[in-house]
Structures are given as C-alpha cells and as structure tokens.
Amino acid sequence: MHSSPVAIMWFRRDLRLKDNAALYHALTSGLPVVPVFIFDRNILDDLEDKSDRRVEFIHAALMEMQDELLKIGSTMDVRYGFPKEVYAQLLKEYKVQKVYTNHDYEPYAQERDAEVAAIIEGNGGSFHHFKDQVIFEKGEVVKDDGKPYTVFTPYSRRWKATLNEFYLKSYPTEKYFGAFLKQVPRALPSLDSLGFQEVAKPFPSRELDEELVRKYSDQRDIPSIQGTSRLGVHLRFGTISIRELARRAGALNETFLNELIWRDFYHMILANFPQVGKGMAFKPEYDQIKWRNDEGEFRRWCEGTTGYPIVDAGMRELNATGFMHNRVRMIVASFLTKHLLIDWRWGEAYFAKKLLDFDFAANNGGWQWAAGSGCDAAPYFRVFNPYLQTQKFDPKLQYIRQWVPEFEGFGYPKPIVEHDFARKRCLEVYSATLKR
Known part of the structure; x- marks a missing residue:
C-alpha cells in the first residue's frame, strides 16, 4: 500500500x-x-x-x-x-x-x-x-414555477438567457498537473485481454471544423455531404470539452448551438423524469399502443432491405460505420414506428448496439420524438413520407447510390409496405389508443 x-x-x-x-x-x-x-x-x-x-x-x-x-x-x-x-x-x-x-x-x-x-x-x-458533460443540468434551467421544461423551444430560450461566461469557462487543470501521484508506469490492458478486437479504422477527428460550423444551417440536412461535425463520439466519451465546444461553435452558428442545447435538454429530461430511463414512454398513454412487432419486418429494417432506398441507405451506413446522418435517423425511426408499427424500444436498442456515438439520453429522446411518445415529440399523425424526404434531402440520389447501389435493379426488394396504406394503418392504431 x-x-x-x-x-x-x-x-x-x-x-x-x-x-x-x-x-x-x-x-x-x-x-x-x-x-x-x-x-x-x-x-x-x-x-x-x-x-x-x-x-x-x-x-x-x-x-x-x-x-x-x-x-x-x-x-x-x-x-x-x-x-x-x-x-x-x-x-x-x-x-x-x-x-x-x-x-x-x-x-x-x-x-x-x-x-x-x-x-x-x-x-x-x-x-x-x-x-x-453538459452546460446546464437537472434543475438549473427551469420554468418560473420551478418545474422542469418539457418543450424544447422555451427551454432553449431560458437556456440562452441563463448562459454567461461563467458557465463556459474552462477549468485550468494543466496548472496543477504536478499534483498527480508520481508512480512507476502501469501497462494498460490490451483490447485482446479485455476480450475485444481492434478494427483499426480511423475515428472522426475531434478538431472543430469552423468552416463546416458556419455552413451548418444550410448543409446539416444533406446526408450525401459532410455537413455535420461528427463530434458526437467525442462528446459521448468526453474527449472534448462541452464548454470549449459551446464557446467556439456557439459564436459561429446558432443552429449548431441549438443542437448542443438539445443534448442538455434530453439529459435534463432523463434526470427529472426517471421513467424514461426505465423503458417507459414519457407520455404514459403511448405505452398502451398495440404494436405489430413483426420480427421478420424488423430484421429487414435492421439489414436495410425494406425496399425504401433512403431507409435502407441509413441502416446500411449505420451497420457499416457506426454512424448515421441525423436527418436519416429521423426518417428510419419514423419508418420503424409508424410504417411498420414496431415498438420504438426495439429501434432504440438496435441503435444502442450500433451507434459509435450512442448516448442514452439523446437516443431515448430521439426515438420517443419519432414515435410521438416523448416530450416535445412529433405529433402521432406526422408520418414521414420516405419518398418526399428523399426528394427534399437527397434529390440527386447521391447518398442512396453510395449505400444502396442496386436500388434501381431487379434484385432490389419491393417496398415492405405501401406508404399510403401504412400511414392510414398507423393513424388508426394510434388514434384508437390515444382517443379513448
């Protein structure tokens, strides 16, 4: 000792x-x-x-x-x-x-x-x-009555009104490095000794691309280009400081700053509404929805063989790289929960396995948003049309061609379900539960 x-x-x-x-x-x-x-x-x-x-x-x-x-x-x-x-x-x-x-x-x-x-x-x-790991946590940004926000826009306004230099100030740890215990070097356990294998692919850079952040508002929804920072994994494991990122990026683009505020928002929700951390819907009535939960259809969604090219491209990108563009995350989540009527928890768990930047609070918040069951969620009758999403965000099919090169060939599967039918079915199932 x-x-x-x-x-x-x-x-x-x-x-x-x-x-x-x-x-x-x-x-x-x-x-x-x-x-x-x-x-x-x-x-x-x-x-x-x-x-x-x-x-x-x-x-x-x-x-x-x-x-x-x-x-x-x-x-x-x-x-x-x-x-x-x-x-x-x-x-x-x-x-x-x-x-x-x-x-x-x-x-x-x-x-x-x-x-x-x-x-x-x-x-x-x-x-x-x-x-x-956040700028504001738990009860630091609350409504006038002291209760937590459940809608993002007023939360973000109060967040910005509360922010000052104090919250973005860096901790000067380097000045005190002399306080580390002087010890004989200890070898770190190898990946192999932990039972894991090295893939040896490069990870996203932790360097902030300021030009990308300046263009973020215009490019963030286009999956065929590098329009997002890819800093999620660094935020997830703390290899960059949220204070430094908010300080630098916030001065360049408010839309980018809003994404960091969403991150705080979902962590605040998790802290104040612990039921979402226990597999429950934020809105309890959504736990009564009669999901179809077809295992074969879920497998096709996981594999990227649904017959909807934008959905399949997203799933294949995720499976191959551990990353999926945020716009496409919304599309594939809406498709699973509303076109296929598969419980959002199935998709949440699959993303938890595959995402390099997996973060429980943000993943749960995003899935419940797509399913309509979360705080400040998309209304249940909003069902993304994959074809319109493609026309809007991948009009030249560059993203789709990268990940689903066979989509125009005879070997590509027919759509797993017809869009108009799926939308009608979704509205019937949701409304039957929610209008009781």
Missing part, C-alpha cells in the same frame, strides 16, 4: 486531462491524485460484438492520456472488472481519502455511483462528483 493518503480521479465519460471539472477539484484538493479508469464488466459483458468500436475508442483515448501522464512522471491506473470489486482492491493498494468523478445521468451509472460512494464512505473516505 502507498503510505500517504491519496485522492482518486475516476474517469468515465470525460476522457481528457484538460478542462475537466472533477479532475480540477481533485488536483486542487491537496492530495496526490491517482487517475483511474475501470473497464466495467457490467457494461462490457453485455456487448455481443467483440469488435465494438466504442471499446476501441475508449482504449485509444486512454492511451493518449497515458502518454501525457508518462511525460510528467505519473500513470493511468486502468482496471478491468466490476466497480465494487475494483474499489475493494484499490482500497487495499492505496489510502483512499477522497474520490472525485463527474456526473453520469444514466440509470445504471446512478446505481453504480451510489454503491461505490457507500464503499468509500464506509472506509472513512468521501465521494465528490461534479457537472462536466
């Missing part, structure tokens, strides 16, 4: 050493800081795909952090296991006086953190957590 008391900085969704709230507080605590990351078996054991690129992304981010720490004589302490068991071991190896970490709003994370806090406090230590 190390002889002197230490503070542990527990990294999770904040894989960077710069402008990190909990790390700043740890480094200024007066204790030597041990940087810890846990490859959590409660999460990894449930991943069916052993080439899951999210694990590879995390591993690569940790290697970058390790390189920075080695230069100042410290090291990452990376463990693999169940958090409770890992902390039991850490308490044997270090005199842990304090643990610092950043908030995670997802249901499992809340349970995990409560268990670890109890272990630390039971051993005479203290557990400290901070806001880091």
